[in-house]
Amino acid sequence: MSSVFDTLKERGLLAQVTHEEQVREILEKEKVTFYIGFDPTADSLHVGHFLQMMVMAHMQRAGHRPIAIIGGGTAMVGDPTGKTDMRRMMTREEIQHNANNFKKQLSKFIDFGEGKALMIDNAEWLLELNYVQFLREIGVHFSVNRMLTAECFKSRLERGLSFIEFNYMLMQSYDFLKLFQKYNCTFQLGGDDQWSNILGGIDLIRRVEGKEAYGMTFTLLTTSEGKKMGKTEKGALWLDAEKTSPYEFYQYWRNVHDDDVIKCLKLITFLPLEEIEKLAQLKDQEINKAKKILAYEVTKLVHGEEEAIKAQQAAESLFGKGGNAVDMPxxxxxxxxxxxxxxxxxxxxxxxxxxxxxxxxxxxxxxxxxxxxxxxxxxxxxxxxxxxxxxxxxxxxxxxxxxxxxxxx
Structure with a gap:
């Protein structure tokens, strides 16, 4: 019997794993609680969050319990990962509004029914911290020398790294410890750029609780040339229909490069791998069939079947094959x-x-x-x-x- 670990690996979703054989066995034989963090600095999720959402869905379908952490506390500090400038401070009202929108979008992938999944704001514990107590109980476990070797900090040192951002790793590690203590959450998942932060949390749990926790990161959604996917002429490809229309969303995936379509089918659809392998045999103009399937399946996941059909019909009408252009921008x-x-x-x-x-x-x-x-x-x-x-x-x-x-x- 294969585990969800094998599914994630076969579809190309996994990048790095702690204790690989142990993790595979645990996910096959036990039901675990895991968490993924979401940065609430925008009022909608975008394509960059797609892989997190797909991994959560695969894990939940296999019987594991997801926790979506909204970084309401960490957003008031700022994550240096992948950033060149310190971010604007947000109000609690802004963060709550964004979190509500996230839950609506995540609910299309995740069942938040009783006991099946949780959404929690880390402001619940971070904003109540006593600074001196935090330093004595948590800060004592972190080596500055080791932290400075983390890629997220190394990339900022030349431009300047503020002390407030330097605290981010401690805060995210503390999140994992709190979730471990309160919800028996033993796994943290995230994009591959979060690897250093995940290791920090695992090490903190080991030092404070004397117990083992685990981490997995997944590949970033990139083109065959290594560029991040989801950038359009108008900016990010949002999951909110008001910010990116279902038609524009559909067209983005309909027009991906030939070299990227099979990878995308594996990463961001639930099509069986056997079906995807058949599509992988298509050559030249026939690859457009695979692109249409990709566009339809991804649009259906994000906007629902009705909107996916409308977008498909609008796109077909442009190429003289009938359909209805009423849903075009x-x-x-x-x-x-x-x-x-x-x-x-x-x-x-x-x-x-x-x-x-x-x-x-x-x-x-x-x-x-x-x-x-x-x-x-x-x-x-x-x-x-x-x-x-x-x-x-x-x-x-x-x-x-x-x-x-x-x-x-």
Whole structure:
């Protein structure tokens, strides 16, 4: 009988593990409580959190109990991991608002029913700490020399590392100790950039409680070139439909590079590996079939089946295969605003399709702008009511960005 450990490893989710053989045996024979931390500095999760969410779901499906820790306490200090500047301090109200949004998004992956999963804010214990007592009971177990060898600190030393951020490892390690003591939480999971912090918590539990705890990190979601996935022209690819529409979300995955599609199917869908291996045999143009499956499956996980179908139909309609373009990103403009005609650059700026007229000129000069499937040849083009078909104008920017402009009276 294989354990969830084997599932995570076969799908390529695991990066580093403490006590690998022991961890495999524990996850196969016991039901454990584990935790993953989420930084509440935005009001939505994004694609960068995807692997954490998938791992939590795999673990829960195997009978283990997840704890999602909202870093309300640590967010008031700042995690130096992967950052070049110290972050803005947040209010308790902001953190609580963001945490509520996170739970809604996580609930699509995790069952928070009675006893099945927990969401806890580490402010519950961190904000009540007595500083001197914390130093005497917790700080005494940490070696500054060892901490400075951690990658998260080494990368900041040249630019400057504040003392407040230097405390982050102690606070995250303390989180693990508190969860171990209160909830019998024996596993901490996280992105591979959290490895040093996870080891700090395991060592603290060993020193304070004399017992063993375990850690696993998972790979970061990157392209075949090693770049982080989830960056778009508008910024991050958010899981909130108000920040990134289901159609834009679908299109992102529909357009991933050929070399990345099979890896993504393994990492961020629940498709059986046997089915993914069959898709891996597809070559050349046929790989588009795998991309459509990836886009549909990931959009269904995040936004639900109905929105995934709508996004799929909207995308298909753009390539002349029927469907419904009603769910494509749309901007409305009134006949009064359009007047007797509007320059194409003014129209694109007004609808936020380009950040500036200069950007629009470059786009047109390079042949990258299409209106109703016709390439725009001049920056002097004037768009009038006659260009709207059934009060709609279709704009394509480059090869992949589609937008609809609707004319309203």
């Amino acid at each position: 749309t901007t409305e403009i009134t006949t009064d605003e359009l007047g007797e005609g509007m320059n194409v650059l003014d129209l694109l700026v007004k609808t936020n399709l380009i950040p500036s007229k200069g950007e629009g000129r470059r786009l047109i000069t390079q042949g990258g702008l299409y209106i109703n499937d016709s390439r725009v040849e001049t920056v002097d083009l004037v768009i009038g009511t006659q260009d709207f078909k059934e009060n709609q104008l279709m704009v394509r920017k480059g090869k992949k960005v589609y937008h609809k402009i609707a004319l309203k009276k």
